[in-house]
Amino acid sequence: MLELKHISKSFPGVRALDDVSITFAPGEIHAIVGENGAGKSTLMNIICGIYQADEGEVFLEGRPVHSRDYRQSLALGIDIVHQEIQIVRENTVAESIMLDKLVTYGPTGIINWSAVNERALKYMDMVGLDVPPTALMKGLSPAQKRLTQIARALASNARVILLDEPTSTLTKHEVKTLFDILNDLKKTGVVLVFVSHKFEEVFALCDRVTVLRDGRHIETRPTSELNRPELIRMMIGRECKEDHLGRVNFSRDVEVLRVEGLTRVGKIEDASFSLREGEILGLYGLVGAGRTEMARVLIGEDRMDAGRVVVRGELARIRSIADSLYRYRIGYLTENRKEEGLLLADTVRANLTITVWPRMVNKLTRWISPRQEDATAHEMVESLDIRTPGLAQIAENLSGGNQQKVSLAKWLAADCDVLIIDEPTVGVDVGAKEQIHRLVRRLAEEDRKSIILISSDMPEIVRLANRILVFRDRRIVGEVDNVDDPARTYDEISMAIGEYLQ
């Protein structure tokens, strides 16, 4: 039995887990569900020792677990099967399973391969992995790789196995095989914790389900007593405390962007929508539902397999972000600001003006005017209230919220008409979040920008958008309009969105 008692964990600016207590019984499959940022990953990482809880304790069979890292947890019998399949491609299956306990001929350090293969075979049988132990990992299907990981967990005598979205790379048939094996496995008394975004799987496989929301434990219920709408309500239903921002006043008759049947195989299928001037269009869905994937096709970062994009009435050919920015004035603010948004080691000045250098150039000398560059940067710092000691400050030293403002500012400096803003408030504190919200509204209302807001944060998207497209399984499955009507409550809108997710 695995028990979590009053676990809390904070990261700078965010309380990721707040007093969470859950009991996982042996012989059952226990699902953990929640929106992005609900705290699922943090919880998993605490259980397997990658993070340490600020408060509270983890008990395994009545004894407190104080592991300082993953290796210690592993030694105690807690293992995790990660979402991404992590393998050494050139290893054999047996080697992968037995990697940390290879059998040697006494103290010689020479590996007794036949013994290794024999022992591995035992665990392979347990998970129904029907390949020779000497097969190479690289030849295995994703499902077989997944089973190898589970076999490895069993080989290390794991009594608790955490499965973080184990089905994400598997086909339907493979998922079924995996489920059969997990069902057999639970009879042996192993604690199985299953994290998933897919409700079908939760209902098909799991005995009990725990819902996390905003880092808090909402409820734990047997899946047999629950239905889908209830589960979704538990996931997304929350009071919206923030004040209403009023209606978005957009121009219904000025269409700035129309997307028709946009498709990229395996990423987004047949997406069509239209965007008007001054509108804030929200894209809601879970991770992998196709929102970011669509945005990246739209701006030319990824190739489009089919579809048409019309910008201000003209058919657009966008084959790179440079096209998107300089020809069609569509900007994309990445969700991944540290890796893709900022030149972290460069100055705030350079990060603010990178998109507009060509405009500041003297035709003859090709000189970028330092005066103009500073002026533009100043303007952005002031209008967005970016807190920095100076333009020469290195971007890495700014706080998350201010970094986010810098990455937003470069698109404003470039005078984009359409801004695609992807998860703008992930990793920023509450104050900065409020500022960014107001800024987004101001851009639409005063500057007449058209904004596509991608967010997995339901209160955020309901608060800002006037219309929301709901994405599921790489498709747009629904549209909720008049989100900004002050007469409609948050509950009403979130329920409307929730219906499309079923």
Next chain:
Amino acid sequence: MPGTYTRQSSLERRVLIPGRTIGLIIAAALLFGVIAAYSETFLSPYTQFVVSRLVAQFVLIALAQAVCLVVGGMNLSVGAIGSLTTVALGLCLEDWGLSGWAAVPVGLAVGAACGLVNGLLIVKVKINSFIVTLSTMFIFMGLRSGISGGNPYAVPDSFTVVGQGNIFGVPYFFLVMLVVLVGVAYMYRNTVFGRRMLATGGNEDAARLSGIRTDRMILSANVLSGFFAALAAILYASELGSAAPETGDSWLIVSFAVAIIGGTGLNGGVISALGILMGGIIYTLIRHGLIEIKANPYYMNVYLGLLILLAISIDRGREVYGERKRQAPEAVAEPAAPVEPPQ
């Protein structure tokens, strides 16, 4: 972030010469002083002429490396490009009897074309620059040997003016290098092209997502690299008075050593033209100093290798120290960004 923001503070902080480069200038001056005090001949016009010409050659070779390092790549084929250029030059001058005015553009074009091949392989076939330039190094070297048969080509006397002449004791070679260096400094500091290359090396993904065609930047950097290698090779042939096919054989280590000592970031995004000049001077002076004190020439590479290690270690030390200094007071003041790990 502590500290208030004012318009003034940003303007005065546009640093002209960073601290690291100042350190290099001091080191170069010290070396110069020590060697001048120790050796009687060092300050003679002839020695100064020879030494400064050597500096010019090393700086050009280092530039060929640095422009690739800046965009986050490298070019192992700088020497091979130099060799091939020399052979092309020799063919033009001796076998085909062209004048220098025709042969030099051909040589430069050959160098740039070699760079273009590297760049296209890196960008279009998406192989990393190490593998690409390692392979093309052999290819270019092989072509060089095959075409030339290893024999040097004669060049006309008029061709040696730039490499052997001087004005007020300053070699033309050195002046050419200075002009190039000023151009490079200007390019990286003040032009869109240069700053986009810097941004590409700083963070390729972020640069591309900011509307920079990063592929073009990498391609251009490789062409520039080939061009600089060719320029160095042509000037060297002019200095030597013959086009010797083995020209680039020793360039690889020089190109990295001078670029690294000069403060070119190995991870891209950082370059200092003045730093590279100082790097060239320090490298040349240490070589010269070792000759002056009659160090065993067979051990020469040991010292030069140690010098590179020293430069990297000092940089690494500064980096670690700087990080500590930055983090200590600010850890409490405001949280940094990372919060929720990806789900």
